[in-house]
Amino acid sequence: MAQLWTQSITELRPALQSGDITAETLTAQILERAQSIGPTLNAFTAITPDAAMQTARALDHAGPCAEAPLWGIPMAHKDNFASALRQPGCGVAAVHPAADLSPSPILQALEAAGTIEIGTVSMAEFALGTTGTNAHFGDCRNPWNPDYCTGGSSSGSAAAVAAGLVFASIGTDTGASVRMPAALCGVVGMMPTRGSLTNEGCFPLSWSLDQPGVLTRSLRDNALVLDSAEGRGRVTPVDPERRLTIGVPQSYYTDYLAPEVASAYQDAIRTLERAGHKLVPVAVVEGEEMRSLHRVLMRSEASALHGKLMRDYPEHYDLPVRKFIVSGEAVAAVDYIDALRARGPMLRRALDTTYSQCDLILTPAAPTLALRYADIRDAGNRDNWLRITRLAHCTQPATYLGLPAASVPFTISDSGLPIGLQLIAPPGGEARIYSAGLALEAHWQGLNLWPQAA
Amino acid sequence: MDKTQDILKQLLQQRVPAFAEMPANVLDDTAAEAAMLTRQVQPYRQGLGISDAPFDYETQLQRLRVA
Numbered sequence: 001m002a003q004l005w006t007q008s009i010t011e012l013r014p015a016l017q018s019g020d021i022t023a024e025t026l027t028a029q030i031l032e033r034a035q036s037i038g039p040t041l042n043a044f045t046a047i048t049p050d051a052a053m054q055t056a057r058a059l060d061h062a063g064p065c066a067e068a069p070l071w072g073i074p075m076a077h078k079d080n081f082a083s084a085l086r087q088p089g090c091g092v093a094a095v096h097p098a099a100d101l102s103p104s105p106i107l108q109a110l111e112a113a114g115t116i117e118i119g120t121v122s123m124a125e126f127a128l129g130t131t132g133t134n135a136h137f138g139d140c141r142n143p144w145n146p147d148y149c150t151g152g153s154s155s156g157s158a159a160a161v162a163a164g165l166v167f168a169s170i171g172t173d174t175g176a177s178v179r180m181p182a183a184l185c186g187v188v189g190m191m192p193t194r195g196s197l198t199n200e201g202c203f204p205l206s207w208s209l210d211q212p213g214v215l216t217r218s219l220r221d222n223a224l225v226l227d228s229a230e231g232r233g234r235v236t237p238v239d240p241e242r243r244l245t246i247g248v249p250q251s252y253y254t255d256y257l258a259p260e261v262a263s264a265y266q267d268a269i270r271t272l273e274r275a276g277h278k279l280v281p282v283a284v285v286e287g288e289e290m291r292s293l294h295r296v297l298m299r300s301e302a303s304a305l306h307g308k309l310m311r312d313y314p315e316h317y318d319l320p321v322r323k324f325i326v327s328g329e330a331v332a333a334v335d336y337i338d339a340l341r342a343r344g345p346m347l348r349r350a351l352d353t354t355y356s357q358c359d360l361i362l363t364p365a366a367p368t369l370a371l372r373y374a375d376i377r378d379a380g381n382r383d384n385w386l387r388i389t390r391l392a393h394c395t396q397p398a399t400y401l402g403l404p405a406a407s408v409p410f411t412i413s414d415s416g417l418p419i420g421l422q423l424i425a426p427p428g429g430e431a432r433i434y435s436a437g438l439a440l441e442a443h444w445q446g447l448n449l450w451p452q453a454a
Numbered sequence: 455m456d457k458t459q460d461i462l463k464q465l466l467q468q469r470v471p472a473f474a475e476m477p478a479n480v481l482d483d484t485a486a487e488a489a490m491l492t493r494q495v496q497p498y499r500q501g502l503g504i505s506d507a508p509f510d511y512e513t514q515l516q517r518l519r520v521a
Contacts, residue, residue, distance in 0.1 A: 326473050
């Protein structure tokens with residue numbers, strides 16, 4: 001049987017729509033992979049084969065539907081979304097006992113678009129963690145090398161998509177959690193403009209920063225899933241002919257880069273120039289400041305959300321998460337409000353400076369390659385601790401401002417780990433990101449690589 | 455431990471009784487992180503204007519959309 005899992009959604013659509021491939025055939029193949037490879041990566045919190053096959057057969061019985069753009073495509077989403085059938089476990093339990101959420105409109109829109117949910121994917125405890133560790137379910141393993149982390153907090157989303165266990169996954173991003181794991185696992189991770197995808201039906205971490213996002217193996221697939229997940233009938237153009245002016249930051253995003261990431265960044269600049277885009281140096285304003293204020297918002301809001309839950313369910317909180325949340329209890333209300341108030345002026349200043357000279361900017365997605373789990377365990381070592389705390393350095397400013405940003409896989413390191421680059425655009429600029437990213441994606445696909453776990 | 459950290463440590467001990475029972479070094483670390491958060495907002499307060507309300511940010515995000 002053809003290895004359907006190696007194909008993209010865009011490639012599979014004609015065969016699904018014509019009936020050459022049935023939803024049942026595709027789902028059975030994906031389930032077999034998820035059940036055989038998923039456990040070695042610890043990518044799933046649950047796999048639901050009976051329900052998935054039932055949905056697939058029902059779709060086949062009704063027949064392909066041209067109005068359902070993702071008809072017959074198996075997916076699995078981060079375990080912080082509620083569906084009509086289940087409440088989320090949030091990375092701490094099979095079902096969080098206090099979760100009482102309405103079904104996520106994103107999941108409903110994807111179901112209406114014809115997708116088949118095969119289970120739920122693993123995540124960091126309450127979506128709080130940048131590495132992929134989880135004290136309750138075990139660490140999620142990087143498909144390129146299981147000794148290395150996936151990044152987090154949408155760890156299972158990135159691992160499952162990279163290994164070909166699902167075609168797409170909805171994750172959430174509160175500072176890095178879609179883009180950074182996507183970069184470390186070699187997939188596309190899009191955090192759209194703040195508000196594009198609703199937070200309704202999603203267990204929150206930080207109300208003013210949380211933003212659902214989409215992980216896929218290609219940019220075209222990503223646009224297709226994002227448009228379907230929004231459920232507004234939008235068709236975001238992914239245009240290979242579009243030529244853009246791309247800003248190259250001269251500071252902040254160039255800090256702390258590992259040599260291989262710095263080298264890949266320079267290669268990416270040349271790749272985009274060769275593709276016909278105009279690359280211009282741009283100044284970055286207030287990167288560190290945005291990161292600081294992001295921290296104030298996230299800790300205050302997480303503290304407000306989890307204060308009572310932490311008392312009621314202390315067993316759900318590993319010590320690092322507990323410390324993070326408790327620190328927010330000491331933030332003064334006026335400081336929290338000012339961190340919210342500063343967002344508008346900072347957005348204006350960023351658009352008047354950095355983004356006034358270009359259509360979007362190119363940055364590294366993470367300053368380092370994926371970290372080894374053995375080093376993460378040894379966080380008492382100052383170098384390791386710094387590498388962990390800086391994982392979100394490049395991704396947090398876009399979250400604070402609410403700008404769309406995506407990580408696109410570009411190349412592989414000498415040690416066999418993927419390196420992704422980040423594209424950030426002004427509000428609503430998803431089409432710019434998808435179009436510019438095509439040149440980076442072409443370089444990645446030209447390497448013709450699959451992770452060892454696949 | 456500086457004065458700010460000491461004050462915040464006492465505040466955390468009062469506000470989160472279960473946490474107050476944790477080892478002293480954990481409390482100290484957390485107080486240090488809380489002090490860092492407090493210091494991080496101070497420099498930006500001076501530049502904020504009367505119209506810089508949180509809802510203004512959401513309005514701008516919509517108004518400044520591009521294609």
